[in-house]
Amino acid sequence: MQELDTAGLGSVRVTRQSDTVVILEKDLATEQMVLAMGPQHPSTHGVLKLECLTDGEVITQAEPYLGYLHRCFEKCCENVDYPAVVPYTDRLDYLAGMNSEFAYAITVEKLLDIEIPRRVEFIRVIVAELNRIASHLVAIGTYGIDLGAFTPFLFCFRDREIILGLLEWASGARMLYNYIWVGGLAYDVPADFLKRVKEFVNYFRPKTVELCELLTKNEIFVKRTLGIGIMPADVAINYGWSGPMLRGSGVKWDLRRNDPYSIYPELDFKVPVPDGKDSVIGDCLSRHLVRAWEMDESLKIIEQCIDKIPSAEGFNPRSAIPKRIRPKAGEVYGRAENPRGELGFYIESDGKSTKPVRCKARSSCFVNLSAMKDLSKGQLIPDLVAIIGSIDIVLGEVDR
Amino acid sequence: MEEGKVISQSLQESAAAYSIIHEKFGSAISALDANETMPFFEVIDTSQWTEIALFMRDHPKLKFNYMACLTGVDYPAEEKLGIICNFESLALFNHKLAVKVKCVRDGGSIPSVACVWHTANWHEREAYDMFGMTFTGHPELRRILCPDDWEGYPLRKDYKVQDQYHGIKVPY
Numbered sequence: 001m002q003e004l005d006t007a008g009l010g011s012v013r014v015t016r017q018s019d020t021v022v023i024l025e026k027d028l029a030t031e032q033m034v035l036a037m038g039p040q041h042p043s044t045h046g047v048l049k050l051e052c053l054t055d056g057e058v059i060t061q062a063e064p065y066l067g068y069l070h071r072c073f074e075k076c077c078e079n080v081d082y083p084a085v086v087p088y089t090d091r092l093d094y095l096a097g098m099n100s101e102f103a104y105a106i107t108v109e110k111l112l113d114i115e116i117p118r119r120v121e122f123i124r125v126i127v128a129e130l131n132r133i134a135s136h137l138v139a140i141g142t143y144g145i146d147l148g149a150f151t152p153f154l155f156c157f158r159d160r161e162i163i164l165g166l167l168e169w170a171s172g173a174r175m176l177y178n179y180i181w182v183g184g185l186a187y188d189v190p191a192d193f194l195k196r197v198k199e200f201v202n203y204f205r206p207k208t209v210e211l212c213e214l215l216t217k218n219e220i221f222v223k224r225t226l227g228i229g230i231m232p233a234d235v236a237i238n239y240g241w242s243g244p245m246l247r248g249s250g251v252k253w254d255l256r257r258n259d260p261y262s263i264y265p266e267l268d269f270k271v272p273v274p275d276g277k278d279s280v281i282g283d284c285l286s287r288h289l290v291r292a293w294e295m296d297e298s299l300k301i302i303e304q305c306i307d308k309i310p311s312a313e314g315f316n317p318r319s320a321i322p323k324r325i326r327p328k329a330g331e332v333y334g335r336a337e338n339p340r341g342e343l344g345f346y347i348e349s350d351g352k353s354t355k356p357v358r359c360k361a362r363s364s365c366f367v368n369l370s371a372m373k374d375l376s377k378g379q380l381i382p383d384l385v386a387i388i389g390s391i392d393i394v395l396g397e398v399d400r
Numbered sequence: 401m402e403e404g405k406v407i408s409q410s411l412q413e414s415a416a417a418y419s420i421i422h423e424k425f426g427s428a429i430s431a432l433d434a435n436e437t438m439p440f441f442e443v444i445d446t447s448q449w450t451e452i453a454l455f456m457r458d459h460p461k462l463k464f465n466y467m468a469c470l471t472g473v474d475y476p477a478e479e480k481l482g483i484i485c486n487f488e489s490l491a492l493f494n495h496k497l498a499v500k501v502k503c504v505r506d507g508g509s510i511p512s513v514a515c516v517w518h519t520a521n522w523h524e525r526e527a528y529d530m531f532g533m534t535f536t537g538h539p540e541l542r543r544i545l546c547p548d549d550w551e552g553y554p555l556r557k558d559y560k561v562q563d564q565y566h567g568i569k570v571p572y
């Protein structure tokens with residue numbers, strides 16, 4: 001082995017290739033660098049700024065800065081009547097408007113104490129689950145893009161388009177529906193709607209398998225996500241995580257099961273959690289897998305609802321809506337399982353006004369994102385992208 | 401509570417959980433408001449709030465390990481600001497409780513529970529951002545949704561929006 005003159009280089013780490021010595025690292029003076037990811041960065045899924053302190057490729061600290069989409073949803077709510085809040089809730093999580101409306105509607109209904117017609121409940125569940133699939137398709141598709149897989153994104157958006165078409169047919173809008181009202185629905189579903197939904201379910205079931213083969217079993221994708229960003233279950237609970245994030249950490253907790261609302265207790269579906277065979281429990285891949293499995297469960301729920309739904313004869317979707325919504329004085333915290341976790345509304349009513357005194361939205365993404373600092377410590381920069389993608393944030397809901 | 405009213409199972413469990421806390425802290429907390437929609441009690445001696453929080457989290461029969469929500473509220477009639485925290489014991493027990501903590505409107509402060517539940521970290525920052533109460537012991541209390549140099553606290557009932565922000569007209 002030839003002698004290497006390292007004078008002036010400080011200590012070096014070397015390797016030998018056949019007979020020559022190759023310098024891998026020179027001990028140059030290093031310093032921490034501040035790297036701003038965002039606010040305009042495709043992998044942040046919106047306008048989120050991450051200020052990263054990096055030591056080479058390793059992130060020592062990542063501080064999220066939010067509020068770029070803040071429009072003070074809660075102040076808006078205090079200035080409008082109860083039914084007029086519904087369109088605002090659409091704009092919280094704009095990828096799952098139906099679910100947001102659903103959460104708000106059941107919260108106000110808790111205060112109102114009114115009986116909802118059964119057909120309304122079934123339609124609500126059908127559209128909410130359809131929207132859940134659409135939302136998970138975006139989450140999975142864009143996650144693929146984050147990690148360099150372009151094709152699954154196109155597959156996902158092709159199928160999502162069908163769901164948006166169906167929801168547009170029912171409500172008149174593609175994303176901001178204003179369909180689930182407090183006490184009822186804006187309209188009954190169109191004739192033949194349920195038939196088309198059933199056709200979609202049959203069409204989509206093989207597609208989930210295809211998507212799984214294309215992305216979930218893709219070796220490059222697995223290598224980028226397996227064992228990255230692990231969150232233990234107890235820390236996840238302490239952080240207030242919910243939805244697929246919490247279930248990805250192995251906690252079998254689904255509000256549709258554990259704090260049931262609407263007709264979910266009557267329906268048969270599983271709450272999928274990773275078993276540690278395909279992924280490390282709590283890592284990015286687990287969270288992705290939970291979303292993929294949940295789509296299958298949503299299809300099951302939709303099928304059961306179509307079979308059980310009462311007929312439309314003599315049905316008025318607005319029959320239970322009070323003429324004037326003025327809940328009794330009191331406070332309520334109501335919540336529903338959204339595609340991204342627990343969306344809760346705290347509503348305070350003084351019993352006199354037709355406007356809420358206080359309406360707070362507990363956003364699931366906001367809470368899930370707050371663990372970013374812990375999750376990113378010591379990770380590589382490319383892994384940071386994988387972690388943000390797995391949290392599946394919608395900045396409309398984070399910033400409110 | 402009114403006599404003869406049917407009390408739901410979950411409310412009974414919440415009341416039982418409350419009595420354990422009441423036994424320990426006595427007059428530091430108010431009586432339980434046992435309504436069906438959101439049973440809650442108020443912390444009267446706010447200096448004990450962090451202790452109560454730790455007790456609620458760690459007592460083997462309570463185990464409130466999950467903070468669902470922390471809401472800031474303005475009570476202009478009482479000249480007070482407050483927070484409302486919704487707790488539950490995820491996957492362990494069925495009880496749910498909400499806790500109210502209040503402070504004076506001008507320059508009031510509430511002990512932080514960010515060290516007890518991580519969830520409280522960002523939520524307390526949000527409450528500070530929107531209402532202006534401070535949280536003593538919070539690791540980094542600064543605005544979260546509004547810019548750092550924003551004037552006033554938007555969710556206070558008497559909030560007036562500033563005219564100009566860096567030369568941009570604010571009211572539309």
